[in-house]
Amino acid sequence: MGEINIRRAAVEDAAKIVEFYNYVGGETSYLSFEKDEYPMNVKEQEEEIRSLEGNATNIMLLAMDGEEIAGIATIHSSHKIKARHDGELGIVVAKKYQNQGIGSELIRQLIEWAKGNGVTTRISLDTRADNVMAVSLYMKFGFQIEGCRKNSTLLNGIYYDLYVMGMMIH
Numbered sequence: 780m781g782e783i784n785i786r787r788a789a790v791e792d793a794a795k796i797v798e799f800y801n802y803v804g805g806e807t808s809y810l811s812f813e814k815d816e817y818p819m820n821v822k823e824q825e826e827e828i829r830s831l832e833g834n835a836t837n838i839m840l841l842a843m844d845g846e847e848i849a850g851i852a853t854i855h856s857s858h859k860i861k862a863r864h865d866g867e868l869g870i871v872v873a874k875k876y877q878n879q880g881i882g883s884e885l886i887r888q889l890i891e892w893a894k895g896n897g898v899t900t901r902i903s904l905d906t907r908a909d910n911v912m913a914v915s916l917y918m919k920f921g922f923q924i925e926g927c928r929k930n931s932t933l934l935n936g937i938y939y940d941l942y943v944m945g946m947m948i949h
């Protein structure tokens with residue numbers, strides 16, 4: 780592995796991003812989508828990235844190993860006045876890049892960005908309760924388990940609980 784460089788997504792990254800999400804969707808069962816189930820095509824992804832330019836409360840960070848995406852982390856916020864302070868965090872690091880601190884660095888940079896954007900005061904996320912690695916990683920950064928959506932995921936005939944996690948940022 781070369782040095783990992785974390786930067787914002789650019790429109791030219793759209794095809795790689797869609798390919799990455801469709802690939803990791805099959806690599807882990809912890810994401811909300813399965814292999815090839817990522818809901819955006821390249822055109823839609825390009826639009827999405829364009830919409831991030833100059834957007835105070837939405838961001839997509841890529842962890843790059845040279846030209847290869849190692850991980851992606853996002854914060855999405857509603858445009859609605861009453862909800863825009865609350866950003867929803869999403870993160871995935873490809874299996875071969877896990878446990879090398881990339882996820883931690885992505886979250887650290889997202890929190891840093893959120894603290895500086897002048898709007899976000901809270902970060903939320905949902906994660907499967909049995910995703911021990913993710914839950915402990917989030918708790919390391921100060922997220923708390925605020926609730927549990929019982930049986931919210933159904934996979935191969937087995938129900939899984941989702942934790943609703945969140946934290947205020949200052």
Ligand SMILES: CC(C)(COP(=O)(O)OP(=O)(O)OC[C@H]1O[C@@H](n2cnc3c(N)ncnc32)[C@H](O)[C@@H]1OP(=O)(O)O)[C@@H](O)C(=O)NCCC(=O)NCCS
Pocket residue numbers: 807809810870871872873876877878879880881882883884904905906907910911912913915916919
């Ligand atoms: C969760 C995820 C983003 C973490 O990324 P990562 O780059 O591997 O994270 P890091 O290397 O920064 O940190 C991993 C931490 O988990 C710890 N860890 C590893 N295996 C663990 C286990 N079985 N149980 C508990 N902790 C574990 C590591 O020790 C490390 O903690 P530390 O910083 O205190 O040493 C990544 O595993 C991932 O993408 N998983 C699949 C998709 C997913 O679950 N996304 C989140 C959906 S909500």
